[in-house]
Amino acid sequence: MQAGLNRLINERTHMVAAIAHDLRTPLARLSFRLDGLQPPLRDKALADIDEMKAMIPAALDFIQNDRHRGERAPLDLRLLVESVVDNATDVGADAELLPGPEITLDGDPLALRRAVMNLLENALKYGKRARLQLQRDGEDGVLWIDDDGPGIAPTQREQLLLPFVRGESSRNRDTGGIGLGLSVAHSIVLAHGGDLRLDNRARGGLRVTVRLPCMPERR
Numbered sequence: 106m107q108a109g110l111n112r113l114i115n116e117r118t119h120m121v122a123a124i125a126h127d128l129r130t131p132l133a134r135l136s137f138r139l140d141g142l143q144p145p146l147r148d149k150a151l152a153d154i155d156e157m158k159a160m161i162p163a164a165l166d167f168i169q170n171d172r173h174r175g176e177r178a179p180l181d182l183r184l185l186v187e188s189v190v191d192n193a194t195d196v197g198a199d200a201e202l203l204p205g206p207e208i209t210l211d212g213d214p215l216a217l218r219r220a221v222m223n224l225l226e227n228a229l230k231y232g233k234r235a236r237l238q239l240q241r242d243g244e245d246g247v248l249w250i251d252d253d254g255p256g257i258a259p260t261q262r263e264q265l266l267l268p269f270v271r272g273e274s275s276r277n278r279d280t281g282g283i284g285l286g287l288s289v290a291h292s293i294v295l296a297h298g299g300d301l302r303l304d305n306r307a308r309g310g311l312r313v314t315v316r317l318p319c320m321p322e323r324r
Contacts, residue, residue, distance in 0.1 A: 205239035208246035220293040223286040228252035246319040256305040
């Protein structure tokens with residue numbers, strides 16, 4: 106059964122890759138033919154084409170990363186999150202990890218790092234600043250990521266965790282995005298037996314809550 110599943114996934118990947126390759130040529134022709142249009146119509150059409158071009162490698166990356174899962178090992182979630190935040194602040198981002206406990210879990214460090222990076226980048230993109238905090242809740246470790254952005258409509262909470270779905274704010278060309286960051290993070294969290302949810306904060310902004318099963322506390 107596993108061999109059949111792997112074969113199906115490989116066939117799906119090859120199919121998407123072939124479609125992506127074939128799409129590049131007509132998109133290039135379309136870009137060339139738009140040169141005769143007058144702005145701003147031409148600029149808007151070219152921006153749409155650029156967005157479609159960006160979706161091609163993103164779709165391949167999403168499928169390939171969904172296939173390849175790294176080996177799991179005990180890791181300190183706090184140190185992982187702290188490293189991601191430090192990298193962001195090194196390039197001028199307004200991000201802070203608040204004091205919290207050490208949380209050890211059995212996980213894929215590269216995948217979890219990517220999940221935290223995606224969530225932090227999302228908070229910074231739409232909220233300009235991010236505050237992160239870790240807490241232990243029974244047998245789970247909980248990570249909160251708060252931003253000062255516009256929040257989301259309640260009807261979008263589940264939709265925004267699906268691939269290629271974006272909130273209203275991302276339609277602005279300044280923020281852009283193609284709707285994979287939250288979906289990838291959600292997929293990684295689910296693969297670790299956890300849960301990810303989106304909630305509007307009472308004082309404004311969005312809170313992302315990541316809940317992951319952790320290892321027993323050392324005595």
